[in-house]
Amino acid sequence: MTSMNAAPLSLVIPVFNEQDNIAPLLARVHQALSEYPAPWEILLIDDGSADATVQRITEGQAAYGNHVRLVPLARNFGQTAAMQAGIDLARGDVIATLDGDLQNDPIDIPRMVNRLIAEDLDLVAGWRKNRQDNLWLRKVPSKIANRLIRKITGVTLHDYGCSLKVFRASVIKGVRLYGEMHRFIPAWLATQTAPSRIKEEVVAHHARTAGVSKYGLSRTFRVIIDLISVYFFMRFAARPAHFFGMLGLGFGALGGLTLFYLLILKLLGENIGDRPLFMVGIMLVLISVQILTTGVLSEMLSRTYHEAQDVRSYHLRPSAGEALDAPDWKQPLESSPPTEQTVS
Structure with missing residues (x-):
């Protein structure tokens, strides 16, 4: 070296x-x-x-x-x-x-x-x-x-x-x-x-x-x-609504298809009120609404955090040689001995 x-x-x-x-x-x-x-x-x-x-x-x-x-x-x-x-x-x-x-x-x-x-x-x-x-x-x-x-x-x-x-x-x-x-x-x-x-x-x-x-x-x-x-x-991290949105739309689609299937059966004259599948479909739709709402709230919190803390969505790379030629390193480490520190 x-x-x-x-x-x-x-x-x-x-x-x-x-x-x-x-x-x-x-x-x-x-x-x-x-x-x-x-x-x-x-x-x-x-x-x-x-x-x-x-x-x-x-x-x-x-x-x-x-x-x-x-x-x-x-x-x-x-x-x-x-x-x-x-x-x-x-x-x-x-x-x-x-x-x-x-x-x-x-x-x-x-x-x-x-x-x-x-x-x-x-x-x-x-x-x-x-x-x-x-x-x-x-x-x-x-x-x-x-x-x-x-x-x-x-x-x-x-x-x-x-x-x-x-x-x-x-x-x-x-x-x-x-x-x-x-x-x-x-x-x-x-x-x-x-x-x-x-x-x-x-x-x-x-x-x-x-x-x-x-x-x-x-x-x-x-x-x-x-x-x-x-x-x-x-x-x-910067777009939580997309994460919760995919989950919410997935549950919503599954619930919607379930209820649409039951609607077809109802139009054909079958009784669907006492079928467990009816309650499952309703629960899937409710879960979808809750997850989508969580996504909207998460997006609002994320935007508030980034704006309040001035957190950027990008990171600049130091120019070539900048990190290795920092002015603090003109003297050896031994010239400024550290004191013991307690981190709590």
Whole structure:
């Protein structure tokens, strides 16, 4: 990597009860970035750990320097909130995210940064092509979820669940993450930039050697629920009436056909007043009216929100070189050591 392919870099690493992994994680990061030609920093976001994680991070600061930044959250908010806190506080023009369990390998980061800049991309996502996880508990559910996410979002990636990602800071800072949306960051990013500017890179993956995994089968069901929200916001955030309109018209058409069928029977002399199908038809029409009304109200709320908050329906792309040559980066990161911050 040459200086032309590098940029000030922030590593955002959420950690929760990872006391045994902090020291080897910091050692591996410093080894991987020992020849990185631009300033860089590490943000370790402690997500309310109940063990000695914060103490280990403090020891790492003393050993390596102030570019190792501790961001202690007030309590356990979850990985998405921790990642958002790190992104908000990151000072690099390029932001890399990875897990703190040593399953992601920092050695891949310089190569991913190089590709991000060389190909003028907004995201290079890691692809754990050779995953070192349990087949039925992790691999199979992950394959099913990734295929479903690709189909619905239209963003073609093999591995949405890999935390190792490299972003252009000017783009990722325009995305707000809530709930458990960290696994859908590429999809959310597609609302800010073209999918063609999102690529993936095969990365190394290691088995966990210390600590306890924070994931389980329950995550699969949360993914499905979150995916519905992602689908709605990607396609209908600025036009919710279209979403509810399709549903309402569908129910209305079905109800109308049902009642029209019963009308034909009535004209032929049959009694339809005591048929359950008659009530079904009426209920379908009422449901259609309610959904269409909800769509109109949602459209009004959406317009009010966009006008009151001055939220634009578009995003400008920084001109070439603007993000990488920001004037705040004339001095190394170490020249202005950060203070510890508590995010509540």
